[in-house]
Amino acid sequence: MNDIKRTQVQRSSETQTLLLEATIDCLIECGYMHTTTVEVVKRAGVSRGAQVHHYRNKMGLITAATEYLFLEFIDEIEVLSIELKKSGGDVNNFLHATLDKFFHGRFFFASLELITASRTDPDLTDRLIPLIKTLHQRLDDIWNRLYEVTETSPARVETLLNMTLCLLRGMALQSVLRDDPEYYAELLDTWKQILSSFLIRKEGIT
Known part of the structure; x- marks a missing residue:
């Protein structure tokens, strides 16, 4: 039975x-x-x-599929962060891997459709908001664990995460109309330099 x-x-x-x-x-x-x-x-x-x-109905499908997609994405980022921390890697590796997920993964293209549609669909917006909050909370947790060995305050680390996500989303969105890898690489390199000036590792921690 x-x-x-x-x-x-x-x-x-x-x-x-x-x-x-x-x-x-x-x-x-x-x-x-x-x-x-x-x-x-x-x-x-x-x-x-x-x-x-x-x-x-369609809304039920869309809501469930979005949650499924977000969980898939954040689980992949979690694995990347764990591997990075174990290997003693730096922010560059994590940013490159995260950017690759934004640019080349289905997460970005499906999210783009959902965000665009939600602008004129209040019901969809109401469904997406709690899912996005959960996604961001898990990203906050991952980011804070990854950079808990820095001199930077938790509040500043969270702000830097949000700025990084805004940058990545903007670059990914712009890539729809501007296919210029070198241009985005230069922007990302500049942002990594800015991040490095804030995320200074504590003395005696390797």
Whole structure:
């Protein structure tokens, strides 16, 4: 009986994953406006009934897919930060890895669709706000752990994180219309120099 129940749970989880992955793919390839439950079901290869069972409508799908996407992104950043701290790496490695996620990962392109759509969709905005707050809180935690060995105050470290995120988002957004890697590399190098002047490691800590 337990095996049957576990199999049912696994199947349900697999169906949800298929729907969420299809929703993200549809957002990136078709845009928010053309992301429909019909298209998602088609891409996921599941029945309409299965979709309605898990996510009643488009907004339910979008909300769940956004949470799924944000968790995937932040988990990847968490792994990067752990690896960096273990290896004794510096801020440059972390910034490069994070920037790569913004520029080349699906997180950016799907997020761009959601943010643009939310400007004129109050319901979507209300759904996104708590998810974004959770994402930023986890980023704050990662950043603070990464730089707890510095002389910089926690409040300043948090401010520097937010400034870095604003820079990365702006660069990623601009890259849609300006494909110029050297230009962005120069901006990033300058920002890393600025960060280095604030994030000074404590005496005696390597």
